[in-house]
Amino acid sequence: MSGTLYGLGVGPGDPDLITLKAHGVLQRVPVIAYPAPDEGDSLARAIAARHLPGNQTEIVIRTPMVPGAFPAHDVYDKYALEIATHLDAGRDVAVLCEGDPFLYGSFMYIFVRFVGDHRVQVVPGVSSIVACAAAAGAPLVSRNQVLTVVPATLDEGDLEQRIAGSAATAVMKLGRHASKVRDVITRLGRIDDAWYVEHASMESERVLPLADFTGESAPYFSMILVRQSEGEAGC
Template sequence: MNGKLYGVGLGPGDPELMTLKAARLIGAADVVAYPSLEGGASFARAIAAGVIPEGAEEIAISIPMSVKREPAQAAYDAGAADLAACLRAGKNVVVLCEGDPFFYGSFMYLFSRLSDEFDVEVVPGVTSVTACAAALRSPLSARNEVLTIIPGPMEETAMEQRIAAAQAVAVMKVGRHLPKIRRVLNRLGLMEHAGYVERATLPEQKAMPLAEAPETAPYFSMILVTKGEDPWL
């Protein structure tokens, strides 16, 4: 009998933001798998380290950081094959996912490769978007406002059009795209409505108005823009 595959959201970084269900499933896993940067450590494993059981088999899925899709797709093919072998052996496999598995999460690529053959359960997690709103002490949206989520790598003109049309905005994966995002918000006159957060919920978290933010940003950073068209005060 095949084992069961779990895609488990861990939240944005603070281990205390793991759900009770996530901790229970990790603690009972036969196999714990997680993405890792090619040649580097795994942020997901670091979040869950305190609840990974002794004796659990661990599988690191090394993901190359490349703008080209092919290297990452090959890595997911190899990772899925390793997980499939464990599942066919009757082992339950928990895949660790920072944030939420289906919100810009790498687990979706494993899910697409394995869900036709195996029983899969997806366990949601706290997203970085809500964590950043909490860090800024600023609601994401109110009443009938629509929240627009934009990836930082989006082309500049398209990003400007999206932000201009939006009511509330979260720009994720800021990193090296910070100067471009600043240019867009300056042209739209929205700098005073923008907040900046990096490494949300971790000890080194920084949260401040975007106008006061550093000139460079890590990959795990976000900008929230609330235009206040539907005030919540």
């Protein structure tokens, strides 16, 4: 019988923010696979490290992160072939995903190559969005409010409109757009209800009121959260 492909959310960074279910899968699968940059370590594997029983076959999915070259279809085709060899031999394979597999993860490129003709099971995980909110002590939305998750790459007008039209907004992929995002939020008069969070739930976690964040750019694992004030939230 063919093996099962798991898309395994390992959570935002703290190894204890993995689910019991993902932990159980990690303990029993003979093969794990995980994304990694062209050079350097895999964050997903680092998160899972403490939970691995050892002696598993490991597939390192190295993909070029050059803008425009992603997603690299030929690269995913090659890794899919390697994963398929294990599945067809009856071995379960778990693909480790930072946060949740279906939220801004690269797992979808593996997923679409197997769904339909293999057994695929996705184990949802704690996303970086809720981890950032927890780190900042910032309740995001309640009742009939709108939450929007946007990339910082949107142009200023679009960004402004979406933040203005949402009770809470999570702005991802700050990079060199961080100061632009801060300017938009300042202009909207919401700087005092915004936080900057870096490496949420990790040892290097850093949380600042956005007003105190003066950087021009920000690392990959960072986020800005804007929410309405507690008065407006009806607290």
